[in-house]
Amino acid sequence: MAAESGSTGDPANAHELFGLAGTSTAIRRLRAEIRALGRSGFRAVLIQGESGVGKEVVTEALRHASLRAPAAYEIYDCPAVPEDHLESELFGTSRGAFPGALDKPGALERSHGGTIFFDEIAAMRREHQAKVLRVIEGKSFRRVGGSRGITVDVAVIAAAHEDLATLAAGGAFRHDLYYRLIRDGSLLIPPLRERPEDIPALTRQYLALSYDSHIPPSEPGAVPLLASYHWPGNVRQLQTALRMALRLEPTGLTVDAVHEVLSRFERAPGGSGRPPISHPGMVAETAPPIAVRTPDPASTNFH
Numbered sequence: 176m177a178a179e180s181g182s183t184g185d186p187a188n189a190h191e192l193f194g195l196a197g198t199s200t201a202i203r204r205l206r207a208e209i210r211a212l213g214r215s216g217f218r219a220v221l222i223q224g225e226s227g228v229g230k231e232v233v234t235e236a237l238r239h240a241s242l243r244a245p246a247a248y249e250i251y252d253c254p255a256v257p258e259d260h261l262e263s264e265l266f267g268t269s270r271g272a273f274p275g276a277l278d279k280p281g282a283l284e285r286s287h288g289g290t291i292f293f294d295e296i297a298a299m300r301r302e303h304q305a306k307v308l309r310v311i312e313g314k315s316f317r318r319v320g321g322s323r324g325i326t327v328d329v330a331v332i333a334a335a336h337e338d339l340a341t342l343a344a345g346g347a348f349r350h351d352l353y354y355r356l357i358r359d360g361s362l363l364i365p366p367l368r369e370r371p372e373d374i375p376a377l378t379r380q381y382l383a384l385s386y387d388s389h390i391p392p393s394e395p396g397a398v399p400l401l402a403s404y405h406w407p408g409n410v411r412q413l414q415t416a417l418r419m420a421l422r423l424e425p426t427g428l429t430v431d432a433v434h435e436v437l438s439r440f441e442r443a444p445g446g447s448g449r450p451p452i453s454h455p456g457m458v459a460e461t462a463p464p465i466a467v468r469t470p471d472p473a474s475t476n477f478h
Contacts, residue, residue, distance in 0.1 A: 195229075195236055196380050197373025201365040208362055209233065213240025217359040219311050219331040221339065224364030227409035230334040231294065233364055238290050243330055246289030249282040253298040261303060263319045272320020281318065283310055287327040296333040296356075297348055304349045307331070311355055331356070367409045371402040377410065381417045382428070391427040400433045407445070416440070 195206055212220060220237065222230050231250075238244060256264050263272075267281030282291060293299065299307070306316055311331050315324035333356050342348035367373070375398050382390045397420075406412055419439075420432040 195232065196376040197370060198376060199365075199370035199373050201370050202373055205233070205362060205364065206236075208360070209237050209240050212237060212360045212362075213242075215359065216242060217330060219333070219356050219359050221353075221356040221361040222332065222334040222364065223339065223361065224336065225366050225409055226336045227411035228364040228366060229410050230336075230364060231292070233362060234292050234332050234334060237332060237362075238292075241290070241330065243289050247286045248289050249286040249291045250294060251282045251291060252294045254295050261300065265303060266306070266316055267318040267321075267325075269318045269321035272318070276320060278318075283316070283327050283329065284325060286329045288329075290330045290332060293331065293333040295335060297335045297337045297339060297342055301349055304352045308349065308352045308355055367406040367413060374398060374402045374413065377413060378417060378428070381414060385418075385421070391421065391425070393428040394430050396430045397428045397433050400430055400437070404437050404440075412440070 195202060195209075197203075222233050222237075224230055238248060251265060263276075263279075263281065265281045265283060267284055268276045268279045270276060270278045293307070296304075310316060310327060310329065313326065313328075315326045317324060339348055339353050339356070343350040343353040378393070378398055378401065382393075401413070401416065404416075408415070416433070416436045417428070419436045420428055423435060424432040
């Protein structure tokens with residue numbers, strides 16, 4: 176990852192480093208929304224999309240488009256934090272709160288003046304959701320075992336692969352936190368199957384990032400074959416497919432290697448059990464090869 180510059184400019188530059196490749200209407204609209212939110216001085220934003228679409232990539236682009244770009248940044252992975260560490264990791268601890276406890280700031284204090292990213296916020300316990308809401312509204316909290324109220328100035332970006340509106344309506348997520356998260360703005364990342372026209376740009380970016388100046392050629396038909404697949408795992412699965420195909424044929428991206436990888440996906444648990452097409456040659460003449468070049472920062476990116 177490149178060093179952070181602190182620039183508050185157009186994420187057309189930031190997304191060269193952090194993702195958002197493509198020319199589809201949906202992805203262009205998403206980049207425009209990121210620009211607008213970055214200029215708005217948001218306090219909270221919700222990002223939603225299926226697993227693998229690149230929610231953390233969008234988070235990075237949004238943060239770098241904001242005035243808080245050069246300030247502190249914390250990632251709080253809600254499902255990954257152990258249950259007995261949840262509160263201390265988020266709110267910090269005071270000396271003596273429990274045996275061995277020291278004065279230690281939590282993620283909220285460490286992100287003061289900057290941004291905190293709550294990944295998969297739907298996994299956060301409801302009592303912690305209430306405290307996060309207080310923080311967004313500028314109210315105080317206390318460290319575990321502490322008595323002093325602490326107030327922080329943070330921008331909150333939250334991500335979820337579930338539909339938080341549905342969870343809130345059913346009582347599985349606090350409705351007041353949901354409405355506060357979307358008040359400044361919300362971003363919906365479309366799944367890759369709805370924007371196959373972005374696959375050439377994503378492929379160029381992956382090859383450029385993986386091979387630097389020695390970008391392998393792409394055989395005619397290889398990228399159209401990728402575009403014909405339904406990508407249940409979204410951009411993350413595309414990255415895996417490209418890596419696997421180039422391991423099978425390191426000299427370049429070939430139709431045979433891509434077909435073999437996609438067939439493996441279909442034979443795997445959860446796949447349809449059918450090959451993506453009956454014969455790789457069906458798409459071999461449908462498009463010219465991808466040009467071997469460094470990607471245009473304004474239109475290509477991959478993470």
